[in-house]
Amino acid sequence: MSYFSDIINGTKTLLTGMRVTGGYFFVNFFTKRDVITQQYPNNIETLEMFDRFKGEVIMLHNENNEHRCDACTLCEKACPNGSIEILGDKAKDPETGKNKRFLVKHIYHLQMCTMCGLCIEACPVNAIDWGQDFHHVEYDRSLLTKVLNKPGSKIMSGIKG
Amino acid sequence: MKEFLTDQLKTQEYFLNMGPQHPATHGVLRLLLKLDGEIVRNVDMDLGYIHRSIEKMCERASYKQIIHLTDRLDYLSAHMNNEAVCLLAEKALNIEVNDRIKIVRTIMDELTRISSHVLWWGVTGMDIGAITTFMYGFRERELINDIFEETCGTRLTMNYNVIGGLRYDIHENFVKRTKDVLKHLKKKLPEYDKLLTNNIIFQKRLMNVGVISGEDAIAYGLNGPTARGSGVSCDIRKTHPYSAYDMVDFEEAIFTEGDSFARYKVRIKEMWESISIIEQLIDKIPNDEYKVKTKAVIKLPVGDYLQRVEASRGDFGVYVKSNGQKFPERLKFRSPGFANLTALNKMAYGLKIADLVAILSTIDVVVPDIDR
Numbered sequence: 001m002s003y004f005s006d007i008i009n010g011t012k013t014l015l016t017g018m019r020v021t022g023g024y025f026f027v028n029f030f031t032k033r034d035v036i037t038q039q040y041p042n043n044i045e046t047l048e049m050f051d052r053f054k055g056e057v058i059m060l061h062n063e064n065n066e067h068r069c070d071a072c073t074l075c076e077k078a079c080p081n082g083s084i085e086i087l088g089d090k091a092k093d094p095e096t097g098k099n100k101r102f103l104v105k106h107i108y109h110l111q112m113c114t115m116c117g118l119c120i121e122a123c124p125v126n127a128i129d130w131g132q133d134f135h136h137v138e139y140d141r142s143l144l145t146k147v148l149n150k151p152g153s154k155i156m157s158g159i160k161g
Numbered sequence: 162m163k164e165f166l167t168d169q170l171k172t173q174e175y176f177l178n179m180g181p182q183h184p185a186t187h188g189v190l191r192l193l194l195k196l197d198g199e200i201v202r203n204v205d206m207d208l209g210y211i212h213r214s215i216e217k218m219c220e221r222a223s224y225k226q227i228i229h230l231t232d233r234l235d236y237l238s239a240h241m242n243n244e245a246v247c248l249l250a251e252k253a254l255n256i257e258v259n260d261r262i263k264i265v266r267t268i269m270d271e272l273t274r275i276s277s278h279v280l281w282w283g284v285t286g287m288d289i290g291a292i293t294t295f296m297y298g299f300r301e302r303e304l305i306n307d308i309f310e311e312t313c314g315t316r317l318t319m320n321y322n323v324i325g326g327l328r329y330d331i332h333e334n335f336v337k338r339t340k341d342v343l344k345h346l347k348k349k350l351p352e353y354d355k356l357l358t359n360n361i362i363f364q365k366r367l368m369n370v371g372v373i374s375g376e377d378a379i380a381y382g383l384n385g386p387t388a389r390g391s392g393v394s395c396d397i398r399k400t401h402p403y404s405a406y407d408m409v410d411f412e413e414a415i416f417t418e419g420d421s422f423a424r425y426k427v428r429i430k431e432m433w434e435s436i437s438i439i440e441q442l443i444d445k446i447p448n449d450e451y452k453v454k455t456k457a458v459i460k461l462p463v464g465d466y467l468q469r470v471e472a473s474r475g476d477f478g479v480y481v482k483s484n485g486q487k488f489p490e491r492l493k494f495r496s497p498g499f500a501n502l503t504a505l506n507k508m509a510y511g512l513k514i515a516d517l518v519a520i521l522s523t524i525d526v527v528v529p530d531i532d533r
């Protein structure tokens with residue numbers, strides 16, 4: 001007897017569940033009310049990430065192609081996995097006549113970065129920040145090594161070196 | 162005739178590999194099954210496929226750097242793992258954090274717990290054979306992940322706690338979004354019951370499967386929802402309150418049957434409790450600093466420290482032996498999944514392979530947490 005009542009109960013509860021799924025099927029078919037799926041990559045033009053989204057580390061440049069980095073290497077030291085290498089050099093400052101450090105290359109290995117944010121926190125002059133781009137697919141991982149300071153860029157005036 | 166048949170059809174015991182790339186093992190976990198026909202006679206667990214020696218890495222990482230490594234243990238309770246390290250360092254350095262930090266941390270913890278449990282619910286349904294639940298679970302999780310993404314910047318490895326507070330202040334939409342999610346969840350969780358919990362077929366697959374008694378649960382060191390399904394009260398939020406858990410009123414989810422269905426019910430109930438905890442706190446976030454000033458280089462005083470938190474899978478502990486330097490001398494993580502997995506052999510003995518899958522999903526293993 002319990003064999004048959006089991007079958008009946010099983011069917012009944014199955015139908016209760018199917019009412020839920022069926023409800024979604026019809027409601028979403030007509031209204032798309034509960035649809036949260038984003039049609040990536042079709043929406044690639046309109047897709048906006050949250051402003052805090054951690055896509056990659058970038059260096060901020062102003063419109064004159066100037067950045068704030070003075071090659072102090074604090075970010076390099078803060079990084080837990082050696083994703084940052086700072087190549088700096090020294091040159092005579094024409095104003096003061098003293099030797100001053102300047103940045104040659106801020107090398108960033110995106111392939112090793114764990115997005116921990118310690119470099120950004122460590123930077124005393126806020127020269128680097130999060131970028132929201134996440135399209136990082138490459139055929140070779142060495143292509144993910146980037147130079148963050150743009151070619152020809154130089155340090156903003158007023159930043160102590 | 163019957164005797165003849167049993168004689169002729171007798172099989173010999175044989176070994177079968179389940180994993181390391183089995184879809185039902187929730188990660189790279191290899192189980193070596195000793196089977197008699199379809200009956201499980203012994204389960205040998207073979208670990209180490211994704212061992213990353215995180216504990217060793219922590220020994221040459223500064224305390225600030227350790228935090229982001231704990232994300233990579235149990236990635237579904239990243240926030241609690243971060244918090245454990247931060248609480249430990251704050252305890253050692255006598256840093257008192259304000260109520261804003263405590264409350265935001267607690268809300269984040271509970272959001273993480275819900276997001277982990279809805280994912281677990283979806284996966285459990287799928288392991289038993291109901292694929293719809295997987296999609297529904299992910300739907301709710303997506304909304305919670307949006308909160309994380311907006312406030313913390315990432316969806317999974319949040320890395321939001323820092324020693325002495327939070328990395329950023331909460332986003333201006335945080336409160337509104339959280340309230341929306343709670344409203345949404347309160348509408349959807351009863352559907353979970355309709356869809357899965359009350360389903361007789363599902364119940365029959367879980368009831369009396371993988372039974373473990375309260376004494377055995379203690380003997381094996383089970384923790385978290387797995388132990389609470391056997392009637393063991395072990396919620397760190399109750400026994401050793403941290404952050405804002407002493408400000409809220411909630412019930413520890415305990416069921417006494419000890420079978421897979423009890424563990425299932427514990428997690429469903431925990432989601433309701435988490436909702437109630439967040440509701441109690443969400444309007445009470447005081448205006449205050451989101452971070453206490455700390456030294457640039459953090460050095461813990463010489464000594465041994467232990468901090469436990471209740472992660473989504475149970476009791477997560479961090480032990481640090483400090484010699485006063487920048488790096489810890491020895492660091493050990495006590496992960497909930499490892500202890501829970503050890504009881505698998507006891508639970509699965511004499512059951513079918515399909516039941517083993519049900520047990521594995523109701524003890525909710527996350528392999529990176531076990532392997533570290």
Ligand code: SF4
Nearest residue numbers: 079113114116117119
């Ligand atoms: S985010 Fe972390 S891992 Fe990445 S470069 Fe900065 S410090 Fe290194």
Ligand code: SF4
Nearest residue numbers: 069070072073075123
């Ligand atoms: S990015 Fe900032 S921390 Fe790194 S070298 Fe430049 S100024 Fe220093």
